Amino acid sequence: MKNRIKVLRAERDMTQEQLAELAGVSRNTIISMEKDKYCPSLKLGYRIAHVFGVGIDDVFTYEPDKDGPSGDDE
Template sequence: MKNRLRELREELGITQEELAKALGVTRQTIIAIEKGRYDPSLRLAFKIARFFGVKIEDVFIYGGDGDER
């Protein structure tokens, strides 16, 4: 799954550390999400969207892998 987390974070001018602290996760988690190596839980995805004041689909872009039903 692709995401706009880095873009949104940079628009606000906050560091990965600041975002991690605000969300209650580690900086390593933010790095992994930004690089697409880790898909956050649904709860964390909603927290991220709420933090930026956007819809969840404005942060995370589902690319499809053939499992769409």
């Protein structure tokens, strides 16, 4: 899953610490998401989108080929 968190933060002149506080997570969580090392829960994804005042699709993009094998039974 790709995200635009760093871009959205920059557009709003927001630090990682500020976003973390508003989203209710640690700064390390924000860092990990920005580096594509952590995929947030749906609930956290919506909280982050809400902080930015945008829809979740404006923050996150699902890329099935990057998530490993896919199957219809999942």
